[in-house]
Amino acid sequence: MKRYGYMKLLVGLPLIAAVVFSAGYAVAEKSAGQVRPLSALPDYPPIPTDNASGKNVFPSKMDEKQELGDLLFFDPKVSGDTGIACSDCHDPKQGWGFNDPISRGYPGVVHWRNSQTAVNSGYLNKLFWEGGTTSLEAQAPVAGLGALSGNGSPDMIESRLTFTPEYVKRFREVYATLPTIDKVWEAMSAFERYLSQPDTPFDRYMKGDKKAISESAVRGKALFEGKARCIECHNGPMMTDEKFYDVGVPDPSEFEESGMQQVTVRYQLYTKGSAEEIYRTSKSDPGIYFKQKRLEDRGKFRTAPLRYLKYTGPYMHNGTLFTLEEVVDFYNDGGGVDRWGNKTKILKPLKLTDQEKADMVQFLESTTGEEIRLPVPKVPDYAPMADWQPRK
Amino acid sequence: MKKRIISAVLCCTAMLLLTGTPVLSVEYPDIGPLPERKAPNPKAVELGKRLFFDARLSGDAGLSCATCHNSEQGFTKHTDDKGQPMQLSDAYPGSKHWRNAPTMLNVVYKGKSFGWDGRLDDLDDMLRDMITDSMNMNMDMQLLQERLKQDTNVVALTKDAYGDKNMGTSQKGEMTHYVARNAIVQFLETLTSKNVPFDKGQLSPKAKEGMALFKGKAGCIQCHNGAYFSDVKPHNSGVPENPEVFKDAQRHFTYVAYMMFMGVDDRLNWRRDVGYYTISKDRQDVGKFVTPTLRELKYTGPYMHNGVFGTLDEVIEFYNSGGGEDRPGLKSPLLKPLNLTAGEKDALKEFLLSLSGDPIKFDMPKGGKIEYQPLPNWREVRN
Numbered sequence: 201m202k203r204y205g206y207m208k209l210l211v212g213l214p215l216i217a218a219v220v221f222s223a224g225y226a227v228a229e230k231s232a233g234q235v236r237p238l239s240a241l242p243d244y245p246p247i248p249t250d251n252a253s254g255k256n257v258f259p260s261k262m263d264e265k266q267e268l269g270d271l272l273f274f275d276p277k278v279s280g281d282t283g284i285a286c287s288d289c290h291d292p293k294q295g296w297g298f299n300d301p302i303s304r305g306y307p308g309v310v311h312w313r314n315s316q317t318a319v320n321s322g323y324l325n326k327l328f329w330e331g332g333t334t335s336l337e338a339q340a341p342v343a344g345l346g347a348l349s350g351n352g353s354p355d356m357i358e359s360r361l362t363f364t365p366e367y368v369k370r371f372r373e374v375y376a377t378l379p380t381i382d383k384v385w386e387a388m389s390a391f392e393r394y395l396s397q398p399d400t401p402f403d404r405y406m407k408g409d410k411k412a413i414s415e416s417a418v419r420g421k422a423l424f425e426g427k428a429r430c431i432e433c434h435n436g437p438m439m440t441d442e443k444f445y446d447v448g449v450p451d452p453s454e455f456e457e458s459g460m461q462q463v464t465v466r467y468q469l470y471t472k473g474s475a476e477e478i479y480r481t482s483k484s485d486p487g488i489y490f491k492q493k494r495l496e497d498r499g500k501f502r503t504a505p506l507r508y509l510k511y512t513g514p515y516m517h518n519g520t521l522f523t524l525e526e527v528v529d530f531y532n533d534g535g536g537v538d539r540w541g542n543k544t545k546i547l548k549p550l551k552l553t554d555q556e557k558a559d560m561v562q563f564l565e566s567t568t569g570e571e572i573r574l575p576v577p578k579v580p581d582y583a584p585m586a587d588w589q590p591r592k
Numbered sequence: 593m594k595k596r597i598i599s600a601v602l603c604c605t606a607m608l609l610l611t612g613t614p615v616l617s618v619e620y621p622d623i624g625p626l627p628e629r630k631a632p633n634p635k636a637v638e639l640g641k642r643l644f645f646d647a648r649l650s651g652d653a654g655l656s657c658a659t660c661h662n663s664e665q666g667f668t669k670h671t672d673d674k675g676q677p678m679q680l681s682d683a684y685p686g687s688k689h690w691r692n693a694p695t696m697l698n699v700v701y702k703g704k705s706f707g708w709d710g711r712l713d714d715l716d717d718m719l720r721d722m723i724t725d726s727m728n729m730n731m732d733m734q735l736l737q738e739r740l741k742q743d744t745n746v747v748a749l750t751k752d753a754y755g756d757k758n759m760g761t762s763q764k765g766e767m768t769h770y771v772a773r774n775a776i777v778q779f780l781e782t783l784t785s786k787n788v789p790f791d792k793g794q795l796s797p798k799a800k801e802g803m804a805l806f807k808g809k810a811g812c813i814q815c816h817n818g819a820y821f822s823d824v825k826p827h828n829s830g831v832p833e834n835p836e837v838f839k840d841a842q843r844h845f846t847y848v849a850y851m852m853f854m855g856v857d858d859r860l861n862w863r864r865d866v867g868y869y870t871i872s873k874d875r876q877d878v879g880k881f882v883t884p885t886l887r888e889l890k891y892t893g894p895y896m897h898n899g900v901f902g903t904l905d906e907v908i909e910f911y912n913s914g915g916g917e918d919r920p921g922l923k924s925p926l927l928k929p930l931n932l933t934a935g936e937k938d939a940l941k942e943f944l945l946s947l948s949g950d951p952i953k954f955d956m957p958k959g960g961k962i963e964y965q966p967l968p969n970w971r972e973v974r975n
Contacts, residue, residue, distance in 0.1 A: 280730045281652045282686035308653035309735070347735050351651050353726035356687060359849035362860065363841040378860075456971070459742050459964030466975050467738040476762065480974045582845070588838035588863050 236436040238425065240406040241398035241507075245322030251337055253390035258572050262394055268370045269391025271577045272384055277360045278344055280351035283307045286340075286388065289315045289349065292573055295511030296395060301452050301519025302461070306351040310454075312464045312485060314519035319508040319572055322393035326442045329517040330488045331502035336389035344385070347471075348464060354381040366580030397508060400569040413566040419556075420563025428531065428550050428560060439506035439567065444488050445544040446499035448536025449516045451484050484539060485518060498540040510568035524561045532557065620817040623807075625791035626701060626887075627819060632781040635753035640779030642749065642957040643772055648739045649723055651730035653962055654685050657722070657776070660693040663952070666891030667696035667783060679834055679899030683846060687727040690837045690847040690865065692899035695892040697952065698885055700781050701820040708897040709867050710826055710882040711854075715780070719773045725853070727846045733769040740767045742964045750775075785887055788949035795946055802943025805936055810911070812940075814926045815883045821947065826868035826880035827924045830916025833864050834898035865898060879922050890948035904944055908937050 244255040254263035262270060272278055276285040289303050289311075290296045296318040298304060303315035313329050321327065327339040344350035344357075361367040361379035371379045374387065404412035413421075424430045433441050454461040469479045472490040486498040501517045509515075514522045521527045530536065535547035552560070643649060645663075647656045660681045661667045672678050681693035691708055699706070699715070706718035723729045723736065740746045751765040759770035789795060795803065806812045815823050837843045851859035854870045868880035881897045895901040901910065910916065915927035932940065967973060 277686075280686065280726065281654065281684060283652060306652060308648075308651065347651070347732035351730060351732075353730070353849075353853075355852035356726040356846075356849040359845035359852060360686075362848065363845040457966055459966045462967055462970060463735075463738045463742045463964055466741065467732075467735050469975065470738065471732070471734045482975070483971050582841035584839055584841040584844060585863075588835070 239437045240403040241437045243398050245393050245396055251386045257394055257396040265374045265387050265390045266394045268374050269387035272388050273391055274577050275579045278352055278357050290318045297512045301514050302454055305348045309348050310460050310464055311348050312468055313517050317508050317512045318392050319395045319397055322396055323438050326502050329501045336392050337385050340385040340388045357381055363582045364580050365583050397569045400567050402566040414562055416559045416562040417566045420559035423556055423560055424563055432546055433503045434506050440503040442502055444500040444502055446542040448538055448543045450520055450536055452518045452520050496542055499542050507567045510565050511571055524564050528557045528560045620813050624819050632778040636775045636778040637782055639749040639753050640775035643776050644779055645957055648962055649729055649731055649736055661696045668693045668892050670893050679894050683727045684730045687846040688842040690843045691897050696780055697783050697888040698785055702824055705824050705882045708881045709870050711871055715777050716773050719776055737767055737769045785949040789946040798939050799942045799946045802939035805940050806943055810930050810940055816886050821886040822883040826882050828879040828922050829927055830918045830923045831896045832900055832916050834900050838863055879918055886944055887947045889944055904941050908940055
């Protein structure tokens with residue numbers, strides 16, 4: 201943090217001017233000092249002391265824990281009816297996310313938000329669109345056990361893995377225990393940290409290779425930090441301040457057109473906990489309202505990171521914007537509708553020229569390196585315990 | 593527990609001394625016709641029937657109550673979809689059950705200790721667990737009610753049947769998971785014996801002989817007593833293990849998952865179904881299962897908690913030889929070899945069959961494919 205101090209000052213000064221210029225209340229929403237500069241990603245994400253693993257990231261070789269996590273990530277035993285694995289909504293072929301606007305869900309249901317990429321998730325401090333969990337180890341069970349996603353139950357998952365000799369062997373090697381549910385989430389998290397990409401053209405550019413990104417992308421970066429003001433929220437190495445804003449993203453058409461989607465919308469409003477009147481009347485996703493039930497939080501979501509974008513469309517929490525061009529247009533128009541009266545005042549029409557918009561897209565694409573693809577592991581089989589004898 | 597068994601044994605011995613023949617019925621609630629129950633609300637029954645057959649009640653919408661409690665097979669299941677005999681029940685996809693599905697016929701008379709191990713004393717609670725258990729329907733109750741609220745027919749039926757009630761909601765007549773369970777219980781109220789020869793006092797001479805054996809020499813009445821033909825208490829009769837439970841990894845891990853859910857910490861060491869021990873955690877209760885009803889046996893095979901006996905003849909033979917074997921102190925002391933003659937066994941069987949009435953018949957609810965239609969005026973209507 202310390203080494204950013206000098207740059208912070210440089211970036212901060214024009215920002216203060218911009219904030220004061222645009223509106224006084226924006227100061228309350230964020231202070232200039234919070235805007236970090238863009239920077240290269242560290243070589244590997246922070247590794248928690250209570251879930252130690254190697255510092256290996258793609259494409260180097262995984263360590264044993266990461267390999268175990270890789271296997272579990274692709275294994276539908278970690279779900280309710282063994283019909284869906286993590287990799288079904290975080291599909292390597294779909295940018296380790298899901299390329300429909302709204303993610304598929306557990307069999308028999310549909311989700312209500314866009315599936316986010318697992319790539320670089322180890323660098324984030326707040327996960328999910330509501331930013332509600334603060335570690336991968338805490339995120340994995342929410343996804344694995346939630347009724348719309350994995351719908352698994354810990355007792356069943358643990359028992360299944362205990363009757364899978366390959367897992368008994370691997371858990372013994374990595375943890376010196378039989379499979380336990382906590383270790384499942386830990387190994388998955390270690391694997392997700394492996395899915396890091398700290399060497400994109402953008403990162404090389406930030407480390408001094410001025411030829412790493414195109415001239416157009418360099419111009420886009422200047423717009424990102426300047427005229428377009430993206431950096432006010434999309435800052436730091438992950439290009440997110442991990443704070444919460446309503447930018448006015450429209451509702452997806454599925455909300456009106458699909459009965460199964462309407463079931464999910466009501467279910468989420470109910471099960472995440474809403475005041476009754478909110479449950480009865482909401483037809484949109486109120487975002488982080490669920491956290492503290494404050495009306496002024498409706499429609500706010502955690503700022504999305506802007507990496508691996510080339511493979512992770514469609515964009516926004518509900519996937520309503522299909523291309524980066526559409527995203528740039530959306531912000532060029534000053535964002536969307538102010539449905540709740542909570543739309544951030546940071547957003548103003550940007551009056552970007554066509555060339556500037558194209559430069560922005562070039563820059564946004566520079567934060568994506570080579571596509572991360574791994575061989576899909578073969579899911580191991582169950583075996584009965586060998587020692588059963590009829591009771592005497 | 594021990595004390596009670598000792599006193600029961602003492603009682604029996606005393607009576608043997610007094611009368612010379614073991615007449616046990618005085619000690620136990622006598623068998624008899626089923627008492628009348630309050631008629632359920634027919635509109636709620638209609639809704640409950642629909643839900644009983646509705647796969648939307650399970651997590652992946654893959655199975656309904658009727659999948660394992662099949663209305664064509666005595667509300668249990670003895671034959672799979674390929675026509676092969678079944679001993680052990682189906683379960684939620686991704687797991688396989690380790691017990692035989694008990695019949696739903698007359699279950700409302702059971703009153704307590706539902707399930708083979710008697711895990712819960714309230715039918716509504718039991719239903720909740722069946723719907724939410726990972727090996728049964730693996731369903732989220734709040735998702736259940738939202739799925740049902742998407743179905744305009746279900747919403748209309750609910751309004752009709754529960755229009756003056758609000759259960760788990762501020763709105764009268766609104767579908768909630770409380771309503772759904774209540775309606776299914778109301779439907780179960782209709783699954784009771786009809787036209788039972790025993791209840792109507794229409795026993796053949798041979799069946800009468802069987803009844804005398806039942807109450808006397810065979811001693812069945814010690815556990816199978818009252819109008820429900822069960823004391824609804826757990827006993828260990830030494831039923832042999834079903835090897836399939838342990839030879840099939842999926843059945844075994846489903847059983848292990850259940851023990852984990854119930855808080856049994858030595859779950860990986862057992863190679864037998866511990867039954868009531870899962871509930872009591874008392875070693876003396878290993879291998880005990882709640883006495884099943886003997887009503888509607890004609891339709892409800894296979895028998896025993898793990899379906900090891902396919903016919904009543906096998907069951908009678910099993911008890912004639914004094915039940916199965918178990919470690920000292922575990923098996924019920926009530927069981928002794930009976931020395932029944934072939935004719936006596938036949939009479940007993942005839943009596944048992946006289947406890948079955950007409951097959952339950954009703955019009956299946958109209959359903960078909962599960963579809964969720966978008967609600968008209970979605971933006972305007974209140975959720």
